[in-house]
Amino acid sequence: MKALWLENNQISMREIAQSNKPGEALIKIRKAGICSTDLELVKGYYPYKGILGHEFVGEVVSAPDASWVGQRVVGEINAVCGKCEACLNGRPTHCENRTVLGISNRDGVFAEFTSLPLENLYRVPDSVPDEQAVFVEPLAAALEIQQQMQIHPTDRVLLVGAGRLGQLIAQTLALTGCDLHVVARHAFQREILSARGIRTIAEENIQPQKWDMVVEATGSPDGFNLARRAVRPRGTMVLKSTYKGGMNVNFSSIVVDEINIIGSRCGPFEPALRLLEKREVDPGVLISDQYKLQDSLKAFERAAQAGVLKVLLEN
Numbered sequence: 001m002k003a004l005w006l007e008n009n010q011i012s013m014r015e016i017a018q019s020n021k022p023g024e025a026l027i028k029i030r031k032a033g034i035c036s037t038d039l040e041l042v043k044g045y046y047p048y049k050g051i052l053g054h055e056f057v058g059e060v061v062s063a064p065d066a067s068w069v070g071q072r073v074v075g076e077i078n079a080v081c082g083k084c085e086a087c088l089n090g091r092p093t094h095c096e097n098r099t100v101l102g103i104s105n106r107d108g109v110f111a112e113f114t115s116l117p118l119e120n121l122y123r124v125p126d127s128v129p130d131e132q133a134v135f136v137e138p139l140a141a142a143l144e145i146q147q148q149m150q151i152h153p154t155d156r157v158l159l160v161g162a163g164r165l166g167q168l169i170a171q172t173l174a175l176t177g178c179d180l181h182v183v184a185r186h187a188f189q190r191e192i193l194s195a196r197g198i199r200t201i202a203e204e205n206i207q208p209q210k211w212d213m214v215v216e217a218t219g220s221p222d223g224f225n226l227a228r229r230a231v232r233p234r235g236t237m238v239l240k241s242t243y244k245g246g247m248n249v250n251f252s253s254i255v256v257d258e259i260n261i262i263g264s265r266c267g268p269f270e271p272a273l274r275l276l277e278k279r280e281v282d283p284g285v286l287i288s289d290q291y292k293l294q295d296s297l298k299a300f301e302r303a304a305q306a307g308v309l310k311v312l313l314e315n
């Protein structure tokens with residue numbers, strides 16, 4: 001099968017033997033999305049060799065349980081052991097023996113087919129088109145914030161960053177009814193937010209130490225520092241992006257101000273699918289471009305350009 005292979009910071013299209021793992025479902029990829037993590041993997045921020053990609057919607061072509069065959073599905077990216085301490089205590093995304101689709105020890109979805117355990121799969125309702133379903137994984141990651149902490153309608157919430165993930169975080173936070181403002185660097189990002197009635201705020205208008213909760217979705221030291229200045233004493237910072245290399249942070253001020261810092265990663269798929277089915281969110285506004293799988297290299301060039309949100313690959 002055709003696949004986008006990453007090795008030594010180089011991506012290339014290759015012909016690779018189909019990965020039909022025993023006991024797992026084989027899935028034909030319909031659409032896949034390029035996310036910032038994929039771009040970072042190519043830059044070598046984390047070591048990975050194999051087929052890239054983890055955001056997808058596909059169709060099951062074979063499975064240990066035949067009732068899944070022909071189903072349109074999305075899939076959780078962490079394949080877990082079910083036996084370690086983390087798994088047995090309800091923290092499967094932290095499984096000590098996990099492999100992660102297109103990120104760690106498991107071939108990903110920028111290919112004609114991929115393979116995942118059945119317990120990772122979720123059926124996609126017929127009313128949700130592929131262009132929406134392909135966003136379930138990052139949408140679930142956005143919802144993880146609400147899984148980790150309660151957001152009150154009276155909370156003043158600042159979101160720093162309105163890129164690929166930031167836009168989805170903004171749409172999901174807006175549903176809580178909190179007093180949400182978003183810092184968006186680019187005009188087109190602000191336009192997408194305004195079209196949904198989500199308020200933006202210019203950096204210079206952010207009152208320091210006034211925000212109950214600040215979500216940092218830029219993964220940059222500047223974004224972190226802005227978020228740190230904005231959060232009130234005993235407020236909460238939620239970190240949604242990874243940071244390249246080490247960070248220079250004044251931890252004494254975090255102690256004195258009693259700031260909660262929460263790291264936040266993968267989230268729940270079922271509520272993400274539900275929001276799409278009820279059309280309470282619309283990730284489709286993020287699509288900048290679509291390419292055929294064989295044009296993956298062009299698609300990656302496009303995704304890396306400034307001002308580009310989601311680039312999709314299709315089979």
Ligand SMILES: [Zn+2]
Binds near residue numbers: 035037038054055
């Ligand atoms: Zn991703």
Ligand SMILES: [Zn+2]
Binds near residue numbers: 085086088
């Ligand atoms: Zn485990």
